[in-house]
Amino acid sequence: MKTLVVVSHPEINNSQTQQFLMQGAKMLDVVWHHVEGLEKIDVNKEQKLLMEADRIIFQFPLYWYAAPAGLKDWEDKVLTRNFIYGDGNDNLMDKEFGIVVTTGMPLKDFQRGGSENITIDQMMAPLRAIADRAKMRVLPVFTIAQFQYLKENQQMQLLIDYQRYLTQKYPNSLKHRQEWFIREFSDRFKNFDETNYSECETILDTFIQQKEDLEQLRSTIDLIKQGEED
Amino acid sequence: MKTLVVVSHPEINNSQTQQFLMQGAKMLDVVWHHVEGLEKIDVNKEQKLLMEADRIIFQFPLYWYAAPAGLKDWEDKVLTRNFIYGDGNDNLMDKEFGIVVTTGMPLKDFQRGGSENITIDQMMAPLRAIADRAKMRVLPVFTIAQFQYLKENQQMQLLIDYQRYLTQKYPNSLKHRQEWFIREFSDRFKNFDETNYSECETILDTFIQQKEDLEQLRSTIDLIKQGEED
Secondary structure, three states, X not given: OOEEEEEOOOOHHHOHHHHHHHHHHHOOOEEEEEHHHOOOOOHHHHXXXXXXXXXXXXXXXXXXXXXXXXXXXXXXXXXXXXXXXXXXXXXXXXXXXXXXXXXXXXXXXXXXXOOOOOOHHHHOHHHHHHHHHOOOEXXXXXXXXXXXXXOHHHHHHHHHHXXXXXXXXXXXXXXXXXXXXXHHHHHHOOOOOHHHHHHHHHHHHHHHHHHHHHHHHHHHHHHHHHHHHO | OOEEEEEOOOOHHHOHHHHHHHHHHHOOOEEXXXXXXXXXXXXXXXXXXXXXXOEEEEEEEOEOOEOOHXXXXXXXXXXXXXXHOHHXXXXXXXXXXXXXXXXXXXXXXXXXXXXXXXXXXXXXXHHHHHHHHOOOEEOOOEEEEOHHHOOHHHHHHHHHHHHHHHHOOOOOOHHHHHHHHHHHHHHHOOOOOHHHHHHHHHHHHHHHHHHHHHHHHHHHHHHHHHXXXX
Protein backbone atom coordinates (compact mmCIF):
# COMPACT_ATOMS: atom_id res chain seq x y z
CA MET A 1 0.00 0.00 0.00
CA LYS A 2 1.30 3.45 -0.96
CA THR A 3 0.49 6.27 1.41
CA LEU A 4 0.68 9.96 0.57
CA VAL A 5 0.71 12.37 3.51
CA VAL A 6 -0.30 15.85 2.35
CA VAL A 7 0.91 18.03 5.21
CA SER A 8 -0.12 21.65 5.70
CA HIS A 9 1.52 23.91 8.27
CA PRO A 10 2.71 27.46 7.57
CA GLU A 11 5.59 27.15 10.06
CA ILE A 12 6.34 23.47 10.06
CA ASN A 13 9.89 23.83 11.36
CA ASN A 14 8.60 25.50 14.50
CA SER A 15 5.98 22.84 15.13
CA GLN A 16 7.16 20.20 17.61
CA THR A 17 4.15 18.06 16.80
CA GLN A 18 4.76 18.06 13.04
CA GLN A 19 8.47 17.38 13.51
CA PHE A 20 7.62 14.45 15.77
CA LEU A 21 5.12 13.07 13.26
CA MET A 22 7.61 13.53 10.45
CA GLN A 23 10.12 11.36 12.31
CA GLY A 24 7.41 8.72 12.65
CA ALA A 25 6.49 8.91 8.98
CA LYS A 26 10.13 8.68 7.90
CA MET A 27 10.42 5.24 9.57
CA LEU A 28 7.79 4.02 7.11
CA ASP A 29 7.61 3.81 3.35
CA VAL A 30 5.30 6.78 2.83
CA VAL A 31 5.47 10.01 0.81
CA TRP A 32 5.65 13.11 3.04
CA HIS A 33 4.40 16.08 1.02
CA HIS A 34 4.44 19.53 2.63
CA VAL A 35 2.27 21.92 0.61
CA GLU A 36 3.58 25.22 2.00
CA GLY A 37 7.06 23.96 1.13
CA LEU A 38 6.29 23.74 -2.58
CA GLU A 39 7.89 26.46 -4.66
CA LYS A 40 4.81 26.53 -6.84
CA ILE A 41 1.83 24.22 -7.17
CA ASP A 42 2.26 22.16 -10.34
CA VAL A 43 -1.26 20.85 -10.81
CA ASN A 44 -0.33 17.91 -13.05
CA LYS A 45 2.45 16.80 -10.74
CA GLU A 46 0.21 17.02 -7.68
CA GLN A 47 -2.58 15.11 -9.39
CA LYS A 48 -0.07 12.40 -10.41
CA LEU A 49 1.06 12.08 -6.77
CA LEU A 50 -2.57 11.61 -5.70
CA MET A 51 -3.21 9.00 -8.38
CA GLU A 52 -0.14 6.99 -7.38
CA ALA A 53 -1.31 6.68 -3.78
CA ASP A 54 -3.66 4.06 -2.32
CA ARG A 55 -4.19 6.04 0.87
CA ILE A 56 -4.26 9.83 0.95
CA ILE A 57 -3.91 11.60 4.29
CA PHE A 58 -4.47 15.31 4.88
CA GLN A 59 -2.50 16.37 7.96
CA PHE A 60 -2.68 19.80 9.57
CA PRO A 61 -3.18 21.82 12.74
CA LEU A 62 -6.66 23.18 13.35
CA TYR A 63 -6.86 26.88 12.43
CA TRP A 64 -10.32 28.31 13.03
CA TYR A 65 -12.07 24.98 12.82
CA ALA A 66 -10.50 23.99 9.50
CA ALA A 67 -7.20 23.35 7.74
CA PRO A 68 -4.77 26.26 7.27
CA ALA A 69 -5.22 28.47 4.19
CA GLY A 70 -2.26 26.70 2.53
CA LEU A 71 -4.16 23.43 2.24
CA LYS A 72 -7.30 25.18 0.99
CA ASP A 73 -5.21 26.92 -1.66
CA TRP A 74 -3.76 23.56 -2.69
CA GLU A 75 -7.27 22.02 -2.81
CA ASP A 76 -8.70 24.91 -4.83
CA LYS A 77 -5.91 24.54 -7.39
CA VAL A 78 -5.15 20.81 -7.55
CA LEU A 79 -8.60 19.31 -7.11
CA THR A 80 -10.10 20.45 -10.38
CA ARG A 81 -13.68 19.44 -10.96
CA ASN A 82 -12.60 17.43 -13.97
CA PHE A 83 -9.99 15.52 -12.00
CA ILE A 84 -12.38 14.61 -9.18
CA TYR A 85 -15.66 13.83 -10.94
CA GLY A 86 -16.20 15.80 -14.15
CA ASP A 87 -16.59 14.08 -17.52
CA GLY A 88 -17.17 10.74 -15.82
CA ASN A 89 -13.69 10.80 -14.28
CA ASP A 90 -13.03 8.95 -11.06
CA ASN A 91 -9.27 9.21 -10.65
CA LEU A 92 -9.39 8.78 -6.88
CA MET A 93 -12.16 6.18 -6.70
CA ASP A 94 -11.76 3.55 -3.97
CA LYS A 95 -8.61 5.16 -2.60
CA GLU A 96 -8.64 5.68 1.15
CA PHE A 97 -8.90 9.17 2.61
CA GLY A 98 -7.72 9.98 6.11
CA ILE A 99 -7.27 13.14 8.18
CA VAL A 100 -4.68 13.76 10.89
CA VAL A 101 -5.60 16.87 12.80
CA THR A 102 -3.67 18.42 15.66
CA THR A 103 -4.95 20.92 18.19
CA GLY A 104 -3.67 22.73 21.23
CA MET A 105 -7.09 22.51 22.89
CA PRO A 106 -8.27 19.58 25.00
CA LEU A 107 -10.63 17.17 23.22
CA LYS A 108 -13.47 17.85 25.68
CA ASP A 109 -13.76 21.42 24.32
CA PHE A 110 -14.94 20.07 20.98
CA GLN A 111 -18.60 19.35 21.61
CA ARG A 112 -21.86 21.26 21.72
CA GLY A 113 -21.75 23.29 24.90
CA GLY A 114 -17.97 22.91 25.14
CA SER A 115 -15.94 26.07 24.71
CA GLU A 116 -15.49 25.33 20.98
CA ASN A 117 -19.15 24.31 20.56
CA ILE A 118 -18.46 22.04 17.55
CA THR A 119 -17.09 18.51 17.17
CA ILE A 120 -13.97 17.59 15.22
CA ASP A 121 -16.18 15.39 13.07
CA GLN A 122 -18.46 18.33 12.20
CA MET A 123 -15.48 20.48 11.28
CA MET A 124 -14.12 17.84 8.95
CA ALA A 125 -17.42 17.47 7.05
CA PRO A 126 -16.29 19.65 4.09
CA LEU A 127 -13.16 17.53 3.58
CA ARG A 128 -15.18 14.35 3.88
CA ALA A 129 -17.57 15.72 1.27
CA ILE A 130 -14.67 16.05 -1.17
CA ALA A 131 -13.73 12.43 -0.53
CA ASP A 132 -17.36 11.39 -1.05
CA ARG A 133 -17.46 13.30 -4.31
CA ALA A 134 -14.30 11.51 -5.43
CA LYS A 135 -15.80 8.15 -4.41
CA MET A 136 -13.02 7.57 -1.92
CA ARG A 137 -13.29 5.46 1.22
CA VAL A 138 -13.29 7.70 4.28
CA LEU A 139 -11.24 6.65 7.33
CA PRO A 140 -12.04 7.90 10.84
CA VAL A 141 -10.26 11.14 11.73
CA PHE A 142 -7.02 10.79 13.71
CA THR A 143 -6.96 13.60 16.27
CA ILE A 144 -3.92 14.64 18.29
CA ALA A 145 -4.88 16.97 21.13
CA GLN A 146 -2.36 18.86 23.27
CA PHE A 147 0.75 17.02 22.10
CA GLN A 148 2.86 19.30 24.31
CA TYR A 149 1.33 17.80 27.46
CA LEU A 150 1.94 14.15 26.54
CA LYS A 151 4.40 12.18 28.66
CA GLU A 152 7.15 10.27 26.90
CA ASN A 153 5.35 6.91 27.00
CA GLN A 154 2.19 8.58 25.68
CA GLN A 155 4.21 10.08 22.86
CA MET A 156 5.58 6.64 21.98
CA GLN A 157 2.08 5.20 21.99
CA LEU A 158 0.95 8.09 19.78
CA LEU A 159 3.83 7.47 17.39
CA ILE A 160 2.81 3.85 16.88
CA ASP A 161 -0.88 4.70 16.56
CA TYR A 162 0.01 7.36 14.01
CA GLN A 163 2.22 4.97 12.04
CA ARG A 164 -0.59 2.43 12.05
CA TYR A 165 -2.98 5.10 10.80
CA LEU A 166 -0.66 5.77 7.88
CA THR A 167 -0.01 2.21 6.81
CA GLN A 168 -2.12 -0.38 8.63
CA LYS A 169 -4.75 -2.07 6.53
CA TYR A 170 -8.29 -0.81 7.13
CA PRO A 171 -10.54 -1.64 8.99
CA ASN A 172 -8.69 -1.65 12.28
CA SER A 173 -9.28 -5.34 13.13
CA LEU A 174 -7.15 -7.45 15.47
CA LYS A 175 -5.87 -9.38 12.45
CA HIS A 176 -4.77 -6.22 10.63
CA ARG A 177 -3.15 -4.89 13.78
CA GLN A 178 -1.18 -8.06 14.34
CA GLU A 179 -0.08 -8.17 10.72
CA TRP A 180 1.06 -4.58 10.94
CA PHE A 181 3.05 -5.06 14.13
CA ILE A 182 4.72 -8.20 12.84
CA ARG A 183 5.63 -6.58 9.52
CA GLU A 184 6.88 -3.32 10.99
CA PHE A 185 8.65 -4.71 14.01
CA SER A 186 10.22 -7.59 12.11
CA ASP A 187 11.92 -4.94 10.04
CA ARG A 188 13.01 -2.96 13.05
CA PHE A 189 14.26 -6.10 14.81
CA LYS A 190 16.00 -7.61 11.81
CA ASN A 191 19.46 -6.95 13.20
CA PHE A 192 18.70 -9.15 16.18
CA ASP A 193 19.86 -12.78 16.14
CA GLU A 194 17.36 -15.60 15.94
CA THR A 195 16.93 -16.21 19.67
CA ASN A 196 16.29 -12.54 20.25
CA TYR A 197 13.96 -12.41 17.29
CA SER A 198 11.64 -15.11 18.58
CA GLU A 199 11.78 -13.42 21.97
CA CYS A 200 10.73 -10.20 20.30
CA GLU A 201 7.83 -11.97 18.65
CA THR A 202 6.65 -13.18 22.05
CA ILE A 203 6.98 -9.69 23.48
CA LEU A 204 5.10 -8.36 20.51
CA ASP A 205 2.26 -10.85 20.95
CA THR A 206 2.03 -9.98 24.62
CA PHE A 207 2.12 -6.30 23.77
CA ILE A 208 -0.71 -6.64 21.29
CA GLN A 209 -2.72 -8.72 23.74
CA GLN A 210 -2.19 -6.18 26.51
CA LYS A 211 -3.22 -3.41 24.18
CA GLU A 212 -6.40 -5.29 23.33
CA ASP A 213 -7.12 -5.87 27.01
CA LEU A 214 -6.51 -2.21 27.79
CA GLU A 215 -8.83 -1.05 25.03
CA GLN A 216 -11.47 -3.48 26.23
CA LEU A 217 -11.14 -2.18 29.77
CA ARG A 218 -11.31 1.41 28.57
CA SER A 219 -14.52 0.71 26.65
CA THR A 220 -16.02 -0.95 29.71
CA ILE A 221 -15.10 2.04 31.86
CA ASP A 222 -16.57 4.39 29.28
CA LEU A 223 -19.80 2.41 29.30
CA ILE A 224 -19.94 2.47 33.10
CA LYS A 225 -19.31 6.22 33.08
CA GLN A 226 -22.02 6.75 30.49
CA GLY A 227 -24.39 4.74 32.66
CA GLU A 228 -23.60 6.96 35.63
CA GLU A 229 -24.23 10.09 33.63
CA ASP A 230 -27.61 8.93 32.34
CA MET B 1 -26.53 49.93 11.45
CA LYS B 2 -23.12 49.59 9.80
CA THR B 3 -22.62 46.57 7.59
CA LEU B 4 -19.26 45.22 6.46
CA VAL B 5 -19.30 42.78 3.54
CA VAL B 6 -16.08 40.76 3.48
CA VAL B 7 -16.08 39.39 -0.06
CA SER B 8 -13.80 36.60 -1.22
CA HIS B 9 -13.47 35.63 -4.88
CA PRO B 10 -10.17 35.04 -6.68
CA GLU B 11 -11.55 36.33 -10.01
CA ILE B 12 -14.23 38.73 -8.92
CA ASN B 13 -14.25 40.70 -12.17
CA ASN B 14 -15.18 37.56 -14.10
CA SER B 15 -17.98 36.66 -11.71
CA GLN B 16 -21.38 37.80 -12.97
CA THR B 17 -22.94 36.96 -9.62
CA GLN B 18 -20.46 39.00 -7.59
CA GLN B 19 -20.72 41.95 -9.97
CA PHE B 20 -24.50 41.81 -9.67
CA LEU B 21 -24.32 41.68 -5.88
CA MET B 22 -21.79 44.52 -5.83
CA GLN B 23 -24.26 46.72 -7.72
CA GLY B 24 -26.88 45.85 -5.10
CA ALA B 25 -24.53 46.60 -2.23
CA LYS B 26 -23.49 49.93 -3.76
CA MET B 27 -27.10 51.16 -3.59
CA LEU B 28 -26.86 50.82 0.19
CA ASP B 29 -24.66 52.38 2.84
CA VAL B 30 -22.42 49.35 3.41
CA VAL B 31 -18.67 48.70 3.25
CA TRP B 32 -17.72 46.34 0.40
CA HIS B 33 -14.37 44.76 1.24
CA HIS B 34 -12.77 42.39 -1.26
CA VAL B 35 -10.00 40.40 0.43
CA GLU B 36 -8.19 39.16 -2.68
CA GLY B 37 -8.08 42.78 -3.82
CA LEU B 38 -6.01 43.86 -0.82
CA GLU B 39 -2.37 44.58 -1.64
CA LYS B 40 -1.39 43.13 1.70
CA ILE B 41 -3.35 42.19 4.78
CA ASP B 42 -2.83 44.88 7.43
CA VAL B 43 -4.06 43.07 10.52
CA ASN B 44 -4.72 46.20 12.60
CA LYS B 45 -6.62 47.88 9.79
CA GLU B 46 -8.73 44.80 9.16
CA GLN B 47 -9.51 44.37 12.85
CA LYS B 48 -10.53 48.03 13.04
CA LEU B 49 -12.92 47.53 10.10
CA LEU B 50 -14.49 44.58 11.91
CA MET B 51 -14.87 46.53 15.14
CA GLU B 52 -16.58 49.43 13.38
CA ALA B 53 -19.29 47.17 11.92
CA ASP B 54 -22.54 46.12 13.58
CA ARG B 55 -23.16 43.37 11.03
CA ILE B 56 -20.34 41.38 9.42
CA ILE B 57 -21.07 39.36 6.30
CA PHE B 58 -18.73 36.82 4.72
CA GLN B 59 -19.60 36.49 1.04
CA PHE B 60 -18.03 33.96 -1.33
CA PRO B 61 -18.60 31.24 -3.92
CA LEU B 62 -18.49 27.66 -2.65
CA TYR B 63 -15.13 26.05 -3.48
CA TRP B 64 -14.95 22.46 -2.27
CA TYR B 65 -17.61 22.90 0.38
CA ALA B 66 -15.99 25.97 1.95
CA ALA B 67 -14.86 29.53 1.26
CA PRO B 68 -11.99 30.11 -1.20
CA ALA B 69 -8.44 29.96 0.15
CA GLY B 70 -8.28 33.77 0.07
CA LEU B 71 -10.85 34.10 2.83
CA LYS B 72 -9.20 31.38 4.92
CA ASP B 73 -5.89 33.18 4.57
CA TRP B 74 -7.56 36.40 5.71
CA GLU B 75 -9.16 34.57 8.67
CA ASP B 76 -5.90 32.90 9.68
CA LYS B 77 -4.11 36.27 9.71
CA VAL B 78 -6.74 38.78 10.89
CA LEU B 79 -8.66 36.75 13.44
CA THR B 80 -5.95 36.39 16.01
CA ARG B 81 -6.86 34.43 19.12
CA ASN B 82 -6.31 37.54 21.20
CA PHE B 83 -8.62 39.64 19.07
CA ILE B 84 -11.46 37.12 19.16
CA TYR B 85 -11.42 35.78 22.72
CA GLY B 86 -7.96 35.72 24.31
CA ASP B 87 -7.19 37.72 27.49
CA GLY B 88 -10.88 38.24 28.13
CA ASN B 89 -11.30 40.18 24.89
CA ASP B 90 -14.65 40.25 23.15
CA ASN B 91 -14.17 42.80 20.39
CA LEU B 92 -16.91 41.32 18.21
CA MET B 93 -19.41 40.47 20.94
CA ASP B 94 -23.10 40.92 20.01
CA LYS B 95 -22.27 41.94 16.45
CA GLU B 96 -24.26 40.06 13.83
CA PHE B 97 -22.58 37.51 11.59
CA GLY B 98 -24.02 36.50 8.23
CA ILE B 99 -22.88 34.40 5.28
CA VAL B 100 -23.75 34.92 1.62
CA VAL B 101 -22.75 31.86 -0.33
CA THR B 102 -23.11 31.34 -4.07
CA THR B 103 -23.02 28.05 -5.93
CA GLY B 104 -23.40 26.83 -9.47
CA MET B 105 -25.14 23.66 -8.28
CA PRO B 106 -28.88 23.37 -7.65
CA LEU B 107 -29.90 23.53 -3.99
CA LYS B 108 -31.38 20.01 -4.04
CA ASP B 109 -27.84 18.57 -4.47
CA PHE B 110 -26.91 19.76 -0.99
CA GLN B 111 -28.41 17.09 1.22
CA ARG B 112 -27.52 13.63 2.43
CA GLY B 113 -28.02 11.36 -0.54
CA GLY B 114 -27.89 14.31 -2.94
CA SER B 115 -24.93 14.44 -5.30
CA GLU B 116 -23.04 16.70 -2.86
CA ASN B 117 -24.09 14.64 0.18
CA ILE B 118 -23.79 17.54 2.63
CA THR B 119 -26.00 20.52 3.49
CA ILE B 120 -24.99 24.16 3.14
CA ASP B 121 -25.61 24.49 6.86
CA GLN B 122 -23.18 21.65 7.65
CA MET B 123 -20.51 23.22 5.43
CA MET B 124 -20.83 26.54 7.17
CA ALA B 125 -20.39 25.05 10.67
CA PRO B 126 -16.69 26.05 10.96
CA LEU B 127 -17.50 29.70 10.16
CA ARG B 128 -20.41 29.64 12.59
CA ALA B 129 -18.06 28.24 15.24
CA ILE B 130 -15.82 31.29 14.83
CA ALA B 131 -18.84 33.55 15.34
CA ASP B 132 -19.83 31.55 18.41
CA ARG B 133 -16.31 31.89 19.80
CA ALA B 134 -16.49 35.65 19.25
CA LYS B 135 -19.92 35.76 20.96
CA MET B 136 -21.52 37.10 17.82
CA ARG B 137 -25.15 36.62 16.84
CA VAL B 138 -25.42 34.23 13.92
CA LEU B 139 -27.84 35.02 11.08
CA PRO B 140 -29.25 32.31 8.80
CA VAL B 141 -27.10 31.66 5.72
CA PHE B 142 -28.15 33.46 2.53
CA THR B 143 -27.64 31.02 -0.35
CA ILE B 144 -27.68 31.93 -4.03
CA ALA B 145 -27.86 28.85 -6.23
CA GLN B 146 -27.43 28.92 -10.00
CA PHE B 147 -27.61 32.66 -10.46
CA GLN B 148 -26.98 32.19 -14.19
CA TYR B 149 -30.37 30.46 -14.62
CA LEU B 150 -32.44 33.14 -12.90
CA LYS B 151 -34.89 35.10 -15.00
CA GLU B 152 -34.80 38.88 -14.83
CA ASN B 153 -37.68 39.17 -12.36
CA GLN B 154 -36.06 36.51 -10.18
CA GLN B 155 -32.81 38.46 -10.27
CA MET B 156 -34.67 41.58 -9.14
CA GLN B 157 -36.28 39.66 -6.31
CA LEU B 158 -32.85 38.28 -5.36
CA LEU B 159 -31.37 41.78 -5.37
CA ILE B 160 -33.94 43.03 -2.89
CA ASP B 161 -33.65 39.95 -0.68
CA TYR B 162 -29.87 40.36 -0.72
CA GLN B 163 -30.11 44.05 0.15
CA ARG B 164 -32.46 43.21 3.00
CA TYR B 165 -29.99 40.58 4.21
CA LEU B 166 -27.28 43.23 4.35
CA THR B 167 -29.20 45.97 6.12
CA GLN B 168 -32.65 44.89 7.36
CA LYS B 169 -32.98 44.62 11.12
CA TYR B 170 -32.92 41.07 12.43
CA PRO B 171 -35.06 39.00 12.99
CA ASN B 172 -36.91 39.00 9.70
CA SER B 173 -40.31 40.04 11.04
CA LEU B 174 -43.08 41.71 9.03
CA LYS B 175 -42.46 44.91 10.99
CA HIS B 176 -38.74 44.96 10.17
CA ARG B 177 -39.49 44.18 6.55
CA GLN B 178 -41.95 47.04 6.25
CA GLU B 179 -39.58 49.44 7.98
CA TRP B 180 -36.81 48.42 5.60
CA PHE B 181 -38.92 48.82 2.46
CA ILE B 182 -40.23 52.19 3.55
CA ARG B 183 -36.76 53.46 4.46
CA GLU B 184 -35.03 52.17 1.33
CA PHE B 185 -37.76 52.94 -1.16
CA SER B 186 -38.50 56.37 0.29
CA ASP B 187 -34.92 57.18 -0.59
CA ARG B 188 -35.21 55.74 -4.04
CA PHE B 189 -38.53 57.51 -4.64
CA LYS B 190 -37.51 60.86 -3.17
CA ASN B 191 -37.49 62.58 -6.56
CA PHE B 192 -41.16 61.78 -6.99
CA ASP B 193 -43.75 64.45 -6.12
CA GLU B 194 -46.10 63.99 -3.19
CA THR B 195 -48.99 62.38 -5.04
CA ASN B 196 -46.70 59.88 -6.62
CA TYR B 197 -45.02 59.25 -3.30
CA SER B 198 -48.21 58.25 -1.51
CA GLU B 199 -49.07 56.10 -4.50
CA CYS B 200 -45.69 54.44 -4.15
CA GLU B 201 -46.38 53.78 -0.51
CA THR B 202 -49.61 52.03 -1.42
CA ILE B 203 -47.84 49.99 -4.07
CA LEU B 204 -45.19 49.14 -1.52
CA ASP B 205 -47.73 47.98 1.05
CA THR B 206 -49.43 45.85 -1.56
CA PHE B 207 -46.07 44.52 -2.67
CA ILE B 208 -45.15 43.51 0.87
CA GLN B 209 -48.56 41.94 1.41
CA GLN B 210 -48.28 40.00 -1.83
CA LYS B 211 -44.84 38.84 -0.85
CA GLU B 212 -46.21 37.58 2.46
CA ASP B 213 -49.05 35.81 0.68
CA LEU B 214 -46.64 34.27 -1.81
CA GLU B 215 -44.35 33.02 0.92
CA GLN B 216 -47.32 31.56 2.75
CA LEU B 217 -48.49 29.82 -0.40
CA ARG B 218 -45.00 28.48 -1.08
CA SER B 219 -44.78 27.03 2.43
CA THR B 220 -48.17 25.39 1.99
CA ILE B 221 -47.11 23.90 -1.33
CA ASP B 222 -43.88 22.65 0.22
CA LEU B 223 -45.84 20.99 3.01
CA ILE B 224 -48.19 19.37 0.49
CA LYS B 225 -45.22 18.15 -1.56
CA GLN B 226 -43.56 16.78 1.54
CA GLY B 227 -46.77 14.97 2.37
CA GLU B 228 -46.84 13.44 -1.08
CA GLU B 229 -43.28 12.28 -0.81
CA ASP B 230 -43.79 10.64 2.58
